[in-house]
Amino acid sequence: MGFYNGQLHTKAAFGWPGSQATYQTSDGSNAWGLYDMSGNNWQWVNDWYENPYYSVSPYQDPPGPTEAAASLMPDGLPYRGMRGGTWYNSDAGDPGHGRVSNRDPSYYRAPDNPDTPYYHVSFRVARYAPALTIVSAASYSGASVAPGSIASAFGSGLAGGAVTVTDSTGAELTAQVLASASTQINFVMPSATAVGPATVAVSNGGIISSAGTVLVQTVAPGLFSANANGKGVAAAIALLVKSDGSQTSEPVFECGAAAGSCVAVPLDLGAASDQLFLSLFGTGMRGLTQPATATIGGTSVGVAGPVAQGQYVGLDQVNLGPVPRSLAGRGEVSIVLTVDGTAANPVTVSIQ
């Protein structure tokens, strides 16, 4: 047997008995791309068959009856359930067996008994998809990521994995992997990813090892911090522009040998005629549809961008400034960048 597609086949072609002339399973696959969910073979399910189970079934992941309701079966023996139905015992006049909701105790089709044929009972495998948490690689937080942005997926067994994104239209897209380790894989959300919920799957050797879902939005702003955790001092460049046009860069942070040891270096606003500009780096911002806004220490500041940085895939750059002189002496202040109404993760700079 086997109907993997929608061509019409007659039973005579297989030498099968039966009254109906034809049986057809549309194009064979359903909306999720699964084949033979009706009309090929019966398929074993894990559950014992128990007629009244629907009245007591729990809401979340019903595990099936704990034991078979043997007393309800004609022969008083327990039976497992089967689904799907075979074309052998289904046709347009009696749609019972191939219906997607049809339940069948194996008593009727294939008792677990060597004297009774079960050659028309098959099965498909299943397992829970191991969870993957997907976030912006810049903010390490947020409920969404943007097409073309750098994302991080956290899970286990991810080293050397390949990343596939299935978007809300069902399109399956291969993502560029930037780096992977056992518990984290960084990748670029494909630019063609449609907005809406997407599934991200990590596979090794063609075998999916884990998967998770994430909401894709046109803009999902995230800013990189110096400690690469989405918090604290910004991974930024400061540029002091003097009235004669000469430029001097200033360090925004300094880091010790240990990971996560970066701290802010107080920025010098320079002479009264000097202007200090900040270049911040992030991701998920290039798709903006209205001008971005920003505040430093609660004071509005000019914004240029964000735009694609150009040198690194997925990286966006935004320039802020001039830094208001009213912030002089404030010490560590927060930068809040808002893109298309969504605030990026706040990062900081220190101003002397």
Add this chain to the structure above:
Amino acid sequence: MIGRSSTLIFAVVAAVAAQAQSTQPGSTTYPELTLLPAGQFQMGDHYGFVDPEHPSDEVPVHTVAISSLLIGTYDVTNIQYAQFLNSAYSQGLIEVRNGLVYAKGGNDLYMDTYQVLNYSSIGWNGSTFAVVDFRATHPVGVTWFGAAAYTNWLSQQQGLQPCYDLTTWQVDFTKSGYRLPTEAEWEYAGRGGEYNPYYIYPWGNDVDTT
């Protein structure tokens, strides 16, 4: 989907074989998987059909939530099952008695070989299991025990924790490995995420669509 079409239909086997660049569904070593998103649906019969053999077992229609799941895109095929049998035999996990395959020393039947049931497409020559006819990528016919044992083997092959105790046949849903889908998972998978309207069949309401 041309490469996937009709691969199991005897009359066009030769024509499909010419499409060598396309992997024949079900011919891979391990079952191909499809990732299902988590979600909820109304489980049960939405069309008031009553099966006279077992009436009222698809009601009440009730809301069920299903966790994200990896499920076989196709049924497990004869060639895939034969690989399991050969691997399990070499590990001393199964034995053949009178043409019937059992767990080693056990009495739970996994399947019939072709030698005792000519509907079976898997033969046994005393040392090796092999597909005996053109049905290499057709779904395999096995007992529930044979199906569950395969899922444990597949978990072992892929470094996952097996879900079944092969003596008591209890399932442990907390393990990372493969198992048979629950009845709720099966119907969730079968409906393919289409709830407006709910369909009679996995693809729609008609058997004979054109």
